[in-house]
Amino acid sequence: MGQHKKVRKAVFPVAGLGTRFLPATKAVPKEMLTVVDKPIIQYVVDEAMEAGIEHFVFVTGRSKHVIEDYFDIQFELEHTLRERNKKAEITLLSQQLPKAGTVSFTRQQEPLGLGHAVWCAREIVGDEPFALLLPDMIMRGEKGCMKGMIDLYAHSGGNIVAVEECEPEQAHKYGIVGVGDAIGEGFRITSMVEKPAKGTAPSNFFINGRYILQPEIFAILENQERGAGNEIQLTDGMLKLLRDQDFAGYHFRGTTYDCGAKDGFILANVAFALARADIRPSIEEGFKALLAGLK
Ligand code: UTP
Numbered sequence: 525m526g527q528h529k530k531v532r533k534a535v536f537p538v539a540g541l542g543t544r545f546l547p548a549t550k551a552v553p554k555e556m557l558t559v560v561d562k563p564i565i566q567y568v569v570d571e572a573m574e575a576g577i578e579h580f581v582f583v584t585g586r587s588k589h590v591i592e593d594y595f596d597i598q599f600e601l602e603h604t605l606r607e608r609n610k611k612a613e614i615t616l617l618s619q620q621l622p623k624a625g626t627v628s629f630t631r632q633q634e635p636l637g638l639g640h641a642v643w644c645a646r647e648i649v650g651d652e653p654f655a656l657l658l659p660d661m662i663m664r665g666e667k668g669c670m671k672g673m674i675d676l677y678a679h680s681g682g683n684i685v686a687v688e689e690c691e692p693e694q695a696h697k698y699g700i701v702g703v704g705d706a707i708g709e710g711f712r713i714t715s716m717v718e719k720p721a722k723g724t725a726p727s728n729f730f731i732n733g734r735y736i737l738q739p740e741i742f743a744i745l746e747n748q749e750r751g752a753g754n755e756i757q758l759t760d761g762m763l764k765l766l767r768d769q770d771f772a773g774y775h776f777r778g779t780t781y782d783c784g785a786k787d788g789f790i791l792a793n794v795a796f797a798l799a800r801a802d803i804r805p806s807i808e809e810g811f812k813a814l815l816a817g818l819k
Contacts, residue, residue: 528681531674531736532579533648534572534655537641538565539585539632544785553588554784555659560796560803564783565591566620567662573622575670577655580627581648583641595627637755642737643745651739653677661733662792664799665778669734673774676708677736682770683762685713686734688780696722698730699759701773713771718752718759729773731759732780741765 542554555565569580584591598617605613632644642656655670663669673684687701687710700720704712715726744761751757762771781795782788797807 528677529653531653531655531677532577533581533652534577534579534657534670535581535583535642535645535649536565536568536572536657536659537583537632537638537645538588538591538659539583539635539641539644540638540660540784541585541635542784545789551587553591555588556590556594557783557789559662559781559783559789559792560800562620563594564662565594565659568657568659569595569622570620571663571668571670572655572657574668575655575674577670578626580622581645581654582627582629583632583644584629585632585635592629595622597621637750637753637757639745639748639756639758639761642758642761643742643748643756646739646742646746649739649742653736653738656735656737658733660782660784661780662783663732663776663778663780664795665776667777669732669774669776669778669780672709672776673734673736676710676772676774679708680710680770680772682772683738683741683765684710684736684772684774685716685762686732686776687729687773688732688776688778689728690730692725692728693722695725695728695730696720700725700727701729701731701771702726703729703773707772708774710772710774713766713773716759716763716766716771718757729775732776734774734776735762737762738765738769740769 538555542549545554556563602614628648630644630648632641669686673686677684690698696719699718701713702715704714741761744764748756748761751760781792783792798804
């Protein structure tokens with residue numbers, strides 16, 4: 525315990541095109557779409573903050589500058605709020621902002637795939653382990669997913685991939701891991717396969733979009749050839765790293781919403797809204813009326 529290099533930095537790849545949310549994503553990055561009243565990216569940054577991450581690295585692309593503005597002080601707005609004595613709103617804005625000097629942005633000049641986006645963060649991350657959070661995945665659980673991963677990392681070191689169980693017949697839709705010996709709140713990973721053909725998956729544990737990776741992944745990604753979808757795939761890089769280094773699966777006990785897809789995004793809105801005491805009653809009432817009307 526304690527002998528593993530600390531995970532201080534988190535990478536958020538936000539350079540994807542978000543084609544599944546066109547036309548909205550013509551002008552608004554997918555990561556800025558709101559779940560209840562917060563942009564999706566805020567949920568993910570909150571999760572990293574809760575896990576003790578100290579430096580936030582965004583890999584952005586063209587037309588994503590609004591994300592940069594979002595993680596900055598909005599001077600005029602705060603001035604007006606102060607003049608109007610809106611204390612609660614001012615506190616809210618300051619709580620959601622990482623400290624000055626702890627946020628970095630780098631550009632992925634072409635969207636060549638997730639593996640390439642991660643590689644673009646190599647100079648900022650340097651020679652240390654880092655967290656990787658896919659911003660379109662947001663989670664609800666008793667313990668934050670990244671917090672649980674950091675706790676497991678204190679025992680296991682190495683690389684960690686968060687996993688969740690799916691219905692076995694759904695396994696062909698996901699990245700799936702092979703399950704080895706138990707370790708902490710997880711297990712050793714023996715293999716990884718992206719979207720296995722039906723009936724061939726090594727388990728029903730799917731990769732849910734949270735990782736702790738050792739910096740050796742960067743050299744692998746540098747030489748990584750294009751894979752599925754003609755993109756540089758992170759999973760292909762991780763498979764190479766698995767030959768030399770340990771990977772543990774952290775079994776996240778909660779629900780992940782894939783906000784990169786319309787159904788996941790709408791479900792996330794419903795789930796997070798129902799978890800809010802201030803709006804739950806009216807939402808429930810509205811749903812009842814809606815469902816009754818649809819009969
Ligand atoms: P997705 O597979 O969801 O792709 O990327 P996308 O482009 O964002 O969305 P669709 O499929 O066109 O609707 C998973 C994550 O990897 C990032 C995305 O921003 C998203 O957070 N990504 C993907 C990059 O940063 N760069 C890429 O080249 C590809």
